[in-house]
Amino acid sequence: MKELVGECIQCGKEVFCLDGFLNGSVDDQQQLLCFECDGAEDMPKRVSP
Numbered sequence: 001m002k003e004l005v006g007e008c009i010q011c012g013k014e015v016f017c018l019d020g021f022l023n024g025s026v027d028d029q030q031q032l033l034c035f036e037c038d039g040a041e042d043m044p045k046r047v048s049p
Contacts, residue, residue: 008034 003017008024009031015024025038 006032008032008037010034010037013037 001017001019005015005017005022005024007013008015010033013034013036015022015032015034017023024032024034027033027038
């Protein structure tokens with residue numbers, strides 16, 4: 001089952017609930033983030049050789 005939960009507060013991408021699991025995250029202020037925006041700060045930048 002796929003149900004629209006809302007939009008990411010940073011990029012506007014639709015965030016869904018897939019079979020009971022949120023396909024994103026909620027921050028401390030109870031705002032919805034997609035996984036890409038939520039992990040963007042923690043991921044190292046890719047450097048070309």
